[in-house]
Amino acid sequence: MANIQTLDPTASPLDYYGWELRRQREAQGLTQGQLGDTIFCTGSLVGQIETTKKVPTRDFSERVDAALGTDGLFSRLVGLVLRSQLPTWFQPYAAMEAAATYISTYQAQLVYGLLQTEEYARAVLSIEQGSTLDEMVAARMERQRILRRENPPALWVVLSEAALLLEIGGHDVMRRQCAHLLDFQDNPWVQVQVLPFSVGQHAGMMGTFNLLRFDDDPDLFYSDGYHQGHMTANPGVIKERSVGYARLQAAALSPEDSARLITRVMEERYAPPHSTEERRVA
Numbered sequence: 001m002a003n004i005q006t007l008d009p010t011a012s013p014l015d016y017y018g019w020e021l022r023r024q025r026e027a028q029g030l031t032q033g034q035l036g037d038t039i040f041c042t043g044s045l046v047g048q049i050e051t052t053k054k055v056p057t058r059d060f061s062e063r064v065d066a067a068l069g070t071d072g073l074f075s076r077l078v079g080l081v082l083r084s085q086l087p088t089w090f091q092p093y094a095a096m097e098a099a100a101t102y103i104s105t106y107q108a109q110l111v112y113g114l115l116q117t118e119e120y121a122r123a124v125l126s127i128e129q130g131s132t133l134d135e136m137v138a139a140r141m142e143r144q145r146i147l148r149r150e151n152p153p154a155l156w157v158v159l160s161e162a163a164l165l166l167e168i169g170g171h172d173v174m175r176r177q178c179a180h181l182l183d184f185q186d187n188p189w190v191q192v193q194v195l196p197f198s199v200g201q202h203a204g205m206m207g208t209f210n211l212l213r214f215d216d217d218p219d220l221f222y223s224d225g226y227h228q229g230h231m232t233a234n235p236g237v238i239k240e241r242s243v244g245y246a247r248l249q250a251a252a253l254s255p256e257d258s259a260r261l262i263t264r265v266m267e268e269r270y271a272p273p274h275s276t277e278e279r280r281v282a
Contacts, residue, residue: 007052013080014052020077022050024068039063055085055135058142082142085135089228093210096220096231098146102213104156106195106204106248109166111177112157114144115184115192120177123169147190155190158204158248159258161197164265171270178266185259193252194261202251203244211238211245 009019025035025046032050033043041060048054056064061074086094097103097114105112110124121140126133146152159181167174184190195202212220218233221241253261 013077013084014055017056017074017077017081018050018052021046021056021064021074024064024070024073025050028068035064035067038067055138056081057138058082079142079145082135082139085132085139087228093222093229093231094143096212096222097143097210099214099217100153100212100220101215102154102156103210104158104213104245105210106158106160106208106245107163108160108204108208109162110168110208111159111163111181113140114147114155115157115181115190116140116144117173117177117180119173120168123173147187152189156249157190157192158195158245158252159192160195160204161261164194164262165269171272175266175270175272178262178270181262182259182266185255191255192258192262193249193255194258195248195252196261199251203247209241211241 007015007019009016025032028035030038031043032046036043036046039060040063045054045060049056049060056074056078058075058078061078064070064074065072083091083094103114110116111120113121116124118137118141122133122137125136125140147155164178168177181192184192195204208224210222212222214220218235219238219242220231220233221237222229222231252258
């Protein structure tokens with residue numbers, strides 16, 4: 001097992017977190033077990049985080065700050081740690097997403113990451129993630145914190161109807177994911193539109209893409225790839241995709257009609273088994 005003294009705190013956010021956790025713990029004269037008892041976890045988990053065998057969660061970090069009186073140090077560090085768990089090629093986009101004042105996205109198959117429930121995200125990421133699944137899910141949930149900050153970005157999502165019908169994780173997961181989308185109806189900074197199949201050919205047929213706008217920096221276009229994404233500030237691309245996105249918005253259902261469609265899919269396609277039986281009897 002790695003010894004924390006052999007870690008280089010400048011090597012990565014995770015190494016620094018582990019190094020600092022042990023330094024702060026020892027300064028308080030606590031063993032790993034004693035700190036674990038205080039924050040309601042095992043001493044083994046504390047040791048694993050100190051030696052970078054485990055990635056800390058936000059809840060763990062907040063408990064450590066309270067126990068050690070570190071004035072939010074670990075709560076601030078954990079954001080950097082979790083972002084560092086994202087694929088290297090995706091990290092620049094995540095940083096730009098967090099800095100954007102306006103995010104518009106077209107999603108061809110999946111619910112946008114910022115609007116995913118934890119169990120939906122876990123089901124999506126489990127397809128290709130193995131031993132790092134927990135870390136990847138935690139990193140995706142951390143990205144969503146930008147929607148809860150005091151000055152959140154405006155987020156406009158055009159969601160293909162396919163994203164509602166493609167069953168991810170089973171009926172229960174999809175029902176709760178649909179309900180989660182409906183929770184944003186009263187959020188003034190989040191708008192969700194569904195692009196129905198009945199539209200036919202449309203401006204998003206080349207696939208999922210995002211547009212980011214900033215207060216003081218050029219707009220950015222981002223599209224997903226299999227092993228890496230593509231991001232550009234080329235004015236010609238921005239103009240073309242902005243017009244394309246406007247066409248998608250015009251073709252999609254209104255936010256109100258979209259909510260009605262999401263509700264219908266949730267109640268009919270992903271209804272609990274007993275609800276289906278009750279409708280048959282009625």
